[in-house]
Each structure stands twice: as structure tokens, then as C-alpha cells.
Amino acid sequence: MYTFSSKLKTFSFILMAVGLLGIGYGFLSAPKDIQAVEAILAADSHGSAHGATAETQAATEESHVATEVAHEAVEAPVANKIADTTTQAHDSIGAPVVAEPVHTATEAHVADSAEHKVDAHAEHQEHLEHVLHQLQNKPWAALYVACIFFLLVSLGVLAFYAIQQVAQSGWSPVLFRVMQGITAYLPVGSVIFFVILVLCGLHFNHLFVWLDPEVVAHDKLIQAKSGYLNFPFWIIRAAIFLIGWNLYRYYSRKNCLAQDEATDDSFYKKNFKISAGFLVFFIVTESIMSWDWIMSVDPHWFSTLFGWYVFASFLVSGVTVICLVTLYLKSKGYLEHVNTSHIHDLAKFMFGFSVFWTYLWFSQFMLIWYANIPEEVTYFVTRIQEYNLPFFGAVVMNFLFPVLILINTDFKRISWILVMAGIVILFGHYIDFFNMIMPGTVGDQWFIGVSEIASVLFFLGLFIYVVFTALTKAPLLPKRNPFIEESKHFHY
Numbered sequence: 001m002y003t004f005s006s007k008l009k010t011f012s013f014i015l016m017a018v019g020l021l022g023i024g025y026g027f028l029s030a031p032k033d034i035q036a037v038e039a040i041l042a043a044d045s046h047g048s049a050h051g052a053t054a055e056t057q058a059a060t061e062e063s064h065v066a067t068e069v070a071h072e073a074v075e076a077p078v079a080n081k082i083a084d085t086t087t088q089a090h091d092s093i094g095a096p097v098v099a100e101p102v103h104t105a106t107e108a109h110v111a112d113s114a115e116h117k118v119d120a121h122a123e124h125q126e127h128l129e130h131v132l133h134q135l136q137n138k139p140w141a142a143l144y145v146a147c148i149f150f151l152l153v154s155l156g157v158l159a160f161y162a163i164q165q166v167a168q169s170g171w172s173p174v175l176f177r178v179m180q181g182i183t184a185y186l187p188v189g190s191v192i193f194f195v196i197l198v199l200c201g202l203h204f205n206h207l208f209v210w211l212d213p214e215v216v217a218h219d220k221l222i223q224a225k226s227g228y229l230n231f232p233f234w235i236i237r238a239a240i241f242l243i244g245w246n247l248y249r250y251y252s253r254k255n256c257l258a259q260d261e262a263t264d265d266s267f268y269k270k271n272f273k274i275s276a277g278f279l280v281f282f283i284v285t286e287s288i289m290s291w292d293w294i295m296s297v298d299p300h301w302f303s304t305l306f307g308w309y310v311f312a313s314f315l316v317s318g319v320t321v322i323c324l325v326t327l328y329l330k331s332k333g334y335l336e337h338v339n340t341s342h343i344h345d346l347a348k349f350m351f352g353f354s355v356f357w358t359y360l361w362f363s364q365f366m367l368i369w370y371a372n373i374p375e376e377v378t379y380f381v382t383r384i385q386e387y388n389l390p391f392f393g394a395v396v397m398n399f400l401f402p403v404l405i406l407i408n409t410d411f412k413r414i415s416w417i418l419v420m421a422g423i424v425i426l427f428g429h430y431i432d433f434f435n436m437i438m439p440g441t442v443g444d445q446w447f448i449g450v451s452e453i454a455s456v457l458f459f460l461g462l463f464i465y466v467v468f469t470a471l472t473k474a475p476l477l478p479k480r481n482p483f484i485e486e487s488k489h490f491h492y
Helices: 006-029 034-043 045-093 100-167 173-183 185-201 213-217 220-224 231-261 266-293 306-331 340-371 374-386 388-406 415-442 450-471 484-488
Strands: none
Touching (some): 100 173, 100 415, 374 388, 388 415
């Protein structure tokens, strides 16, 4: 039986405490009104572009006013000259000449100028309000990214576990308890995530613009999707997904533990059947989940590859976590039947799924970029222009680094190399989720600050505590699995 070390438990508590403090600070420091936004834009480097725009607008207005003054100065002598000419003509002919059109044109020009000033002011106020919503979204978005990332990591492990069950894999049963321990986070993460979704629907934030009736009222594209993108249907779908995943997690673990005490393979056969059913349910719900929880952040954009893309991201993250937890337990003297061949296979999956993710990333990017359809390509234009470093940095961390490291067969058996590669992969895929969510919620008002770091620390601490607590609840070796002997003596 595994014993949760006091040092690791204390470490998880520290992470959660520091994370909570940072999250609280992020919410408290968010601007409350437009005046605060103006002050931030003036001081913040990311607001320099907006400051320059405001200055340009002000300069334009001043130039316009100066033009008006000059125009009036020119108009005055012209009017006087006309008046003099009129007087002379009146004296010579005796018939009056009216110069009224000049006066009327001047009045119209002044009226247009005033209207222009009002429009410019209204536009500036609208911009400030938009930035206010973005900055208020920032702590919410940071919390959302970290929450969904760790939730989907546990879901990826659950899907990988189900695949092993259905495939009747002979190498992996010695790792089943590790997988079950990681999936123990799924119920906890599901509750927290569902609460965040409810708060979104109650307008505590502006993460999903289609939840705002005022936005929908003026947006025909969102109106056309309102039959699907509406809060009641959206939250019901979320509840069905989360409950379905957690039910499979509960019964598969229950059957696996019962198999240890059974005299036949009945519980193993039950697990096979429910795992097959779960995979059908999962592949449908995962795609819809990716649309609902991530793609709808940008409701004007869509991609038919998006569901697979998100799946590849959290699947490779899940396998990476399995590898890291396994290496940690091995270092503490547990999992005596896990050998370098098991580690090698996990590393192969890390390598293979990294390539799979890259294929989907490039396929989605290339097809949209090459087509150059404005409503589609703007998704990547925004990320290349405003998120250049994290956008291309994710490709380096999720493809170049793991491929260059893990392509070597010998490296797949060396623990410290796998730990280093695993940390980079996990950080890279967190950045990937960051890239998917942040541009649609905070726009160009992004930076890795207290809110982002604190959110990751809190959920990391919670994840460690829940996972390693679950590992203490049952023996780390499933004794009566039909393939357990093959798994014990697995060599590659």
C-alpha cells in the first residue's frame, strides 16, 4: 500500500494556499470602472498601443478644430468681400444680392464638426468599456484555463485507461492503479468547473459573449446559433457530459477492485463492456465539449478539426502525467513490477501523441491560412499578432522539444530525461489552452501575471493532494486481472 508522504502533502497544501491568495489578489486588483482602465492603459506597456490610438484621435480632433478655425478665418474675408461686392452692385444696379448660402454652409460645417466630436468621444468610451470587460475577465480567464486544463488531464487519463481495457492490453495492467488514482481528480475538478460555468451563465464575467443578451441582440451570426448556444441547453449538456464521465470512472474502478477478490473474470468482462460503451460516449461528448467550453469563446469562428485537436492536447498531457507519477512512485520504492519497458512504452505514447497533436495543429492552421477566408483566418491573425510568443512557443514545446528528445530509443528509458520532457510537454499544453481561450476573453490585455500563476499553483496543489490521497486507498497492483502476469514480465 502506498503512503502519502507528509512532505508531499505539505507541499500540496502550500501550493493551494499560495494559489488561493494569488487568485484573490487577482480578483481584487481587477479594475472596477473606466477611470481605473484609463490609468492602467496609461501605465501599462500593453496599453501603449491604445494610448497611442487615443493620442492620435486627440491630435486628429485638435487638427480638425484648427482646420475649422483656419476655415472660418478664410471664410470671414471672403464673406466680407462678397458683402462689399454686393454693396457695390446694389449701389450701381439698385438690386440686392443675397449672400445667405455662405452663412448656411458655415453653420452646417460647424454642426458636422460637433457631431464628429460626439462620435469620437462615444467611440473612445466604448473602447474603454471594452477594455474594462477584458481586464475584468483576466482573473476569470486565468482560473478557467487552469481549471479546464487539469480537468481534461484527468479525462485524458480516463480515456487512455478505457482504451487499454477495450484493447485488452497486456503491458499496462501494472499501471491501472496509477491511472485510477489520477482519474480520482475528475469528480473534484468537475464540481469546480461546473460551478464556474454556472457563474458564467449568471453574468459574473464576460468569458462567453454569446451569454450577453445585448451582444446577441446586435449580432446576427450569434442569433443564428442561439438555438444551440443558449445557457439552459449549454449547462444541461455540461451536466450530462460530466456526470457520464464520472459514472464510468466510478463503476470501472469499482469493478477493478472487485476483480481482485473475485474467483472468475466476471468483473473484468463487465469493465470491458462498459469501457467500450464509454468510448463511444466519450468520442461524441468530447467533440461537443470542445465546441461548448472552448471554441464558443470565439462564437464567430469554427473548425471541423477542433474536437480532435483538443483531444490530442489533453490525451498527450494525460499520458505524460501517468509517466511522471509512475516515475515518482518508482523512486519511492513502489511499483516493483514496473520496469524500463513499461516506462519506454509510456514515452513512446508521449512521442506519438505529440506528433499527432502537431499534425492536427498544422492541418487546422494550414487549411485556414491557405484559404484566407476573413472570418476564419482572423482567428490565427489575432494569435500571431498579439500572442506571437505563446503561439509559436507552444509548437516548440509540444513538438520540436519532445520529438528531438524522445526520438532516441535510449532516452525513453532514462528517468531524468523523461521528467524534463514531461514538464516541458505539460507546460506547453497549458500554453496551448491559454492560446485557445485567452484571445477571445481578454484580447490583447494578456500577460502571465499573478492570476495565471496562482491559478496553476492552486489546481496543481489540489491535483497532487487528490491523486496521491486516492493512491493510498487500494493496493497498487491489481492482483486478479487476467493479463497481470503478462504485464509483470513485459519486456520490450
